[in-house]
Amino acid sequence: MKKQSITLILIAAIIIIGGAFFITSQNELQDTSQSQKKIGFIYIGPPGDHGWTYMHDQGRQYMESELGDSISTTFIENVPENADAVRAIRKLAESGHDLIFTTSFNYMDQTLEVAKDFPDVKFEHATGYKRADNVSTYSSRFYEGRTIIGHIAGKMTKSNTIGYIASFPIPEVIRGINSFYLAASKVNPDVNIKIIWAYTWYDPAKEADAANTLINQGADIIVQHTDTFAPCQAAEKAGVLAFGQASNQEQFCPNAHMTAIEDVWGPYYAERGKAIVDGSWSSIDTWGGMKEGHVVMSPYNKNILPEDIIAEAKAMEASIIDGSLHPFQGPIYNQAGELVIPAGSVADDGMLASMMFYVEGINDSVPQ
Amino acid sequence: MDTNLIIGIINIILIGTTPLIFAAIGELVVEKSGVLNLGLEGMMLVGAVSAFVTLVLTGNYFFALIISIVSGLLMSGFFAFLVLYLMANQVATGLALTIFGIGISSMIGKNYIGTPIEGMSPYFFIVISIIIVFLIGLFFKRTKMGLIVKAVGESHSSAHSLGFNVIKIRFLSILFGGSMSALAGFYMSICYAPMWQEGMIAGRGWIALALVVFATWKAERILLGAYIFGGVAIMQMNLQAFGIKLPGQFFNMLPYIVTILVLVIISGNKLRIKMSAPSCLSIPFNKNQ
Numbered sequence: 001m002k003k004q005s006i007t008l009i010l011i012a013a014i015i016i017i018g019g020a021f022f023i024t025s026q027n028e029l030q031d032t033s034q035s036q037k038k039i040g041f042i043y044i045g046p047p048g049d050h051g052w053t054y055m056h057d058q059g060r061q062y063m064e065s066e067l068g069d070s071i072s073t074t075f076i077e078n079v080p081e082n083a084d085a086v087r088a089i090r091k092l093a094e095s096g097h098d099l100i101f102t103t104s105f106n107y108m109d110q111t112l113e114v115a116k117d118f119p120d121v122k123f124e125h126a127t128g129y130k131r132a133d134n135v136s137t138y139s140s141r142f143y144e145g146r147t148i149i150g151h152i153a154g155k156m157t158k159s160n161t162i163g164y165i166a167s168f169p170i171p172e173v174i175r176g177i178n179s180f181y182l183a184a185s186k187v188n189p190d191v192n193i194k195i196i197w198a199y200t201w202y203d204p205a206k207e208a209d210a211a212n213t214l215i216n217q218g219a220d221i222i223v224q225h226t227d228t229f230a231p232c233q234a235a236e237k238a239g240v241l242a243f244g245q246a247s248n249q250e251q252f253c254p255n256a257h258m259t260a261i262e263d264v265w266g267p268y269y270a271e272r273g274k275a276i277v278d279g280s281w282s283s284i285d286t287w288g289g290m291k292e293g294h295v296v297m298s299p300y301n302k303n304i305l306p307e308d309i310i311a312e313a314k315a316m317e318a319s320i321i322d323g324s325l326h327p328f329q330g331p332i333y334n335q336a337g338e339l340v341i342p343a344g345s346v347a348d349d350g351m352l353a354s355m356m357f358y359v360e361g362i363n364d365s366v367p368q
Numbered sequence: 369m370d371t372n373l374i375i376g377i378i379n380i381i382l383i384g385t386t387p388l389i390f391a392a393i394g395e396l397v398v399e400k401s402g403v404l405n406l407g408l409e410g411m412m413l414v415g416a417v418s419a420f421v422t423l424v425l426t427g428n429y430f431f432a433l434i435i436s437i438v439s440g441l442l443m444s445g446f447f448a449f450l451v452l453y454l455m456a457n458q459v460a461t462g463l464a465l466t467i468f469g470i471g472i473s474s475m476i477g478k479n480y481i482g483t484p485i486e487g488m489s490p491y492f493f494i495v496i497s498i499i500i501v502f503l504i505g506l507f508f509k510r511t512k513m514g515l516i517v518k519a520v521g522e523s524h525s526s527a528h529s530l531g532f533n534v535i536k537i538r539f540l541s542i543l544f545g546g547s548m549s550a551l552a553g554f555y556m557s558i559c560y561a562p563m564w565q566e567g568m569i570a571g572r573g574w575i576a577l578a579l580v581v582f583a584t585w586k587a588e589r590i591l592l593g594a595y596i597f598g599g600v601a602i603m604q605m606n607l608q609a610f611g612i613k614l615p616g617q618f619f620n621m622l623p624y625i626v627t628i629l630v631l632v633i634i635s636g637n638k639l640r641i642k643m644s645a646p647s648c649l650s651i652p653f654n655k656n657q
Contacts (some may be wrong), residue, residue, distance in 0.1 A: 007454040011461060046474075046566055048481035078474075078566070163609070194609040199616040202560035203570040209384050213605040216376030229482075230561045237487070252484050252563075364611045 037099070037276050040092035041075035042085065044236050045202070051227040051246040052201075053077070055263040056103045056126075058247075062266025063273045068134070069275045080084070081106035082121040086113055093118040099276045101269070102126065105172075111135060122281050124272060127172070129353065133283055140269060141289030142172075143179035143352070145261030147327035148241045148297060148313050150183030152258060153192050154219045155282060155309050156241060157184075163214025163223040164195045171359045171365045173225050175355045177362070179327040180223060185361050194219060195364050204230035215240055223254075232256055241304065248298035258305055260298040262366055267293050287349065329351065333360040377606060383490050383560060384626060385598030387412070387552040389497040391576035392583070392590045394506055394548025399580055400508065400542035402521035402648035403451060406462030406548050409573025410469020411443045415553025417473040417480075420564040424483050429558070436554040437547045441467065444546020448539045455652040474566040487562030493555050498591065500548075505587035516525070521646030524653040534653050549573070578627035585645055597623045 002064040047057035060073050074097065079088045080204075085107050092100050093114055099122045102111045108128035115123045115135045123135045131137055153162050162184065164171050177195065184191045194217060196210045207226050211234035214222060222242040224231040235242035236253035244250065244260025268288060276282040288294035297317060300310045319325035330346035334340050334357045340345050358366055391408050398405050419436035423429065447465050508514040517537055520527045524534045532622040556572070557564055575597060582597075583589035604619045 007450070007456045011450065011456050011464060046478070046481055049565065050476070050482035054482075054593060185520065194604050194611070197616050198607045199620060200570075202565070202567075204563055204565050204568050205384070205556060205570065205572075207604060208561045210605055212380045212383075213377075213602060214609055216373060216380065217606070217609050228561075228563070228565055230563065233487070252482075365613055367613050367616070 015058065024271060032133075035275070036069075037071045037125075038097040039071050039073045039153065039273055039276065040078055040097040040100045041073065042088055042092070042100070042102045042107060043075055043077040044079060044081065044107075045227070046073070048078050049227065050229060050249060052263070053103070055247050056101075056265055059265030061270045063269040065267075066270040067273050067277065069253070071273050079107075085110040089114040089123075090117075093121045097121060097270065099124065099281070120267030122276060131283055132283060136272075136283050136285065138286040138288070139160055140263055140265075140294040141287060142261055142263070143175045143327050144289045145295050145297060146176045146179040147183040147320070147325075148316050149223065149259065149261065150180035151187055151316060152309060152313055153180070153223065153243075154184035154186065154188035156258070156305070157188065157191060157221050159218050159220045160188065160192055161218045162189045162191060162193050162221045163217070165210045165214070165222065165226055166195055166197050167201050167226050168199060169197060169356075171353060171355045174358070174366060175352055176225055178228055178355065178359045181362050182327065182332070182359060184298060193362060195362075195365075197367055198226055200225045204228045206233050209232045210280075211235060211242075213236070229253065236334075250298065250301065254301075255304070257298075257301055259300050262296045262298055264294055264296045278321075283336050289320070290317060334358070335362065335365070377602060381595060381599050381602045382494050384602060385594040386490065386494050386497045387555050387560065387572055388576050388579055388598065389403050389501060389590060390493075390552035390555065391549045391573060392579040392594065393497075393501050393587065394552075395577060395580050396583070396585060396587060396590060397504060397517070397533040397541050397548075398545035399536045400521045400523060400585060400644050400646055401517050402651065402653070403448075403538050403542055404458045404462065405444070405447060405465070405542060405545055405576065406459060407443065407447055407465025407469065409569055409571070410466035410473075410574050411440050411546055411549035412553040412556065412569045413469045413473035413475075413567070413571050414439050414443055415550030416557035417477040417553075417564055417569060418550075419554040420483075420485070420557040421476060421480055423485055423558060424480055425550070428490055432558060433551075433554055436550045438550075440546040440548070440550025440553070441543055442546075444542050444549070445539075447546070448542040451652065452538055452542075455654060457649045469591035470567065477564045477566065480564050481566065483564070485558075485562050488559045490555065490559040490635045493551075493559060501587050502589050508587065509586050518646075521648055524651070528653070528655055534655070538653070549576075552576070575623050576639055578623055580625075582627050582630050584630070597626075 019189050041060055043053045045053040047053055064073055068085055069345040076088045079085050101124045105127045105255045108125055108130055111123050111125045112130055115132055119134055125137050127139045128137050181193050194214055198206055198210050205231040207228055211222050211231040215238045220240045222231050222235045224245050229249045232242040232253040236256040241258055242256040244257050246263050248260050250257040326346040329344050330341035332341040333340055415436045418439040419432040422435040423432040447461055450461045451458045516532055520534050520537045528534050579593045582593040600622055601619055605616055607614055
């Protein structure tokens with residue numbers, strides 16, 4: 001009898017200890033300083049992921065350094081995209097935060113749910129499309145970066161085969177593939193793009209498998225739309241080229257990394273933090289690109305890229321910023337050969353936001 | 369398809385299935401002795417993170433391997449203590465071990481996420497994994513000790529009355545299972561995808577568990593099952609890259625569906641005996657009863 005109760009207590013203890021480790025590492029509420037306006041962040045991963053969350057955290061730190069003592073920031077990391085998110089967002093709202101950034105697409109409904117109960121708290125949801133009086137949305141035009149890496153890949157490939165690791169078939173990812181392919185095929189009509197859908201944002205081993213499969217099928221350049229640097233590492237090992245994702249990943253694959261599309265949130269966060277401080281905050285939708293400094297190219301790797309290609313890439317950046325170059329410049333046809341963007345016009349934001357088709361020339365079909 | 373392409377595919381399958389083989393062959397021995405340890409995922413994570421952190425701190429692969437295996441011994445030793453001496457429920461304790469492993473591994477690894485390391489070649493471990501499988505197969509077929517472990521798993525009371533130390537044999541089996549899981553973790557974070565990311569085992573512990581059932585507790589079939597599970601996943605990617613779209617979600621759940629099917633097939637009692645599921649699996653042994 002006695003033994004049994006000790007057992008029960010021990011099992012309970014191990015579950016509680018394990019759970020406590022789990023919860024503290026998941027939901028560590030980290031106060032970084034103290035002063036007037038409190039600004040909170042909800043992260044989907046750990047800030048050390050060197051990808052998506054890392055860049056949001058860089059943005060948070062930038063905002064702190066810009067606005068100094070007028071704000072203080074807090075973040076909760078590793079918040080799953082389910083009912084837990086409601087709890088985490090509510091925790092921030094209840095603890096006196098004035099502005100809360102929720103930094104993943106699937107926090108959309110949870111953000112609105114909490115926002116309804118806290119009309120005085122302002123919310124900003126990344127990459128979503130549902131707004132309210134106290135909920136803004138913001139995203140970045142990553143496809144502008146994809147057109148530049150497409151250009152580079154089209155020029156750099158020798159096998160004319162480019163491997164593309166995609167995450168989930170959503171407009172964001174498909175837009176990236178189209179933008180990339182349009183630029184690559186423009187400079188190299190023979191280019192062939194092979195796409196693998198990993199159905200995950202985050203599984204380093206699987207991402208490496210996908211990269212190795214593509215390399216094995218003849219790809220000499222690996223492009224990824226998943227979150228870890230495993231594909232770039234795999235490319236480095238196999239001696240082929242790659243692009244980083246979300247942040248500059250050159251330190252992990254110095255001989256493969258040509259450049260990366262960086263997500264820069266700092267200027268936007270600083271602007272919105274300032275709006276809270278001076279009381280001018282209103283609900284808006286922001287879709288910033290290179291012009292606004294939200295999308296930035298990592299330093300071009302001089303050891304791999306010839307000077308003329310670097311110069312072309314830089315010129316493309318300048319043209320995107322001054323508006324003379326748009327990644328979706330008509331005429332653009334879909335795979336059925338129908339004209340979707342007429343000559344002389346560019347894709348509007350509505351089409352870009354709901355893009356679920358491949359452009360003509362991609363030898364593949366969008367998964368259902 | 370030319371030969372280079374096929375060799376490449378086989379290469380990727382071998383690299384990808386090795387952690388499954390390590391974890392599954394360890395669990396097979398544990399289950400053969402009559403204990404069910406559901407903590408594979410947790411032990412693999414702890415093995416992966418302790419290997420990674422040791423490698424970053426010391427730069428020595430051998431130390432990393434040793435520390436990783438020690439972590440597996442500690443985790444499984446704790447499990448063994450609970451289920452063998454305190455007769456805790458094996459399912460609950462195993463699940464607790466996984467939750468514990470997820471938590472403690474992300475705590476230990478917090479400051480090491482994204483630290484670059486020099487990976488190790490996987491080929492040595494691929495060979496080792498195949499050798500271990502055949503050695504375990506021989507162990508159960510040809511050695512007295514193997515027969516004793518099997519006897520303990522089939523009927524602990526009979527083994528006990530024959531004078532075998534049931535608790536000791538089960539303890540050692542559990543420790544072996546723990547060290548194999550940790551080795552799988554080591555392979556994941558040092559050879560397969562040389563990095564540490566929270567939760568990087570990504571369900572492979574559960575697939576390894578399913579693999580033991582799929583293999584109907586026969587060592588050599590673990591190899592077969594692992595190559596089928598891994599092969600299907602890689603072939604799916606290859607077909608995708610050739611432009612043939614298959615539902616990826618379906619292939620992600622395929623190992624589990626196949627395992628459920630095997631479970632359904634062997635749940636008929638007579639067949640079950642034939643398929644050699646240990647009769648005392650997950651039944652606690654109390655020599656005083």
